[in-house]
Amino acid sequence: AQSVTQPDIHITVSEGASLELRCNYSYGATPYLFWYVQSPGQGLQLLLKYFSGDTLVQGIKGFEAEFKRSQSSFNLRKPSVHWSDAAEYFCAVGPKFLRFGAGTRLTVKP
């Protein structure tokens, strides 16, 4: 059965610093992988997705993620964090239906 682990519950970074959020998945075949972001009191918004092809995926708001099959990982990165990036981030794996990780809350220090 598919599953997702986000090892970091909470991360704090300074504004302008780089960011990496970790995601590990378990799935027998080629997974469909997604990163969503949730601002406080809001629904979720898709940042990026991976189905096949180039393992480095570009998304919105300057985010990117790299699919590494050998490590069963799909980590999210951003080279320079902005205060508006403070939110909760969810990794999810498909394809039968989406199974979400528990989320990583990002705090941005001024």
Place this chain on the structure above:
Amino acid sequence: NAGVTQTPKFQVLKTGQSMTLQCAQDMNHEYMSWYRQDPGMGLRLIHYSVGAGITDQGEVPNGYNVSRSTTEDFPLRLLSAAPSQTSVYFCASSYSRYDEQFFGPGTRLTVL
């Protein structure tokens, strides 16, 4: 386009009461789903539908019913509410299960 709309935004129920959470989308999406979000657990899929007349169970279906009589609407029914169903409920829709899901604003439900 309104996107995905959910009503009500907030609801308080007593144990044993029933209610229906409404979800509608105006994007002509075939795939619709209901999630619940609990602290520290992310979102968990309750039920989903791949088109009108077709529904299936997700990870946590017990205590919930759904039906899909039209493409636009996908209501979630709680037949006998329990405190364990206190949660935030999100409805989402997409063209297919492989596409970006668009989420509604959520319904915060408290069962006393």
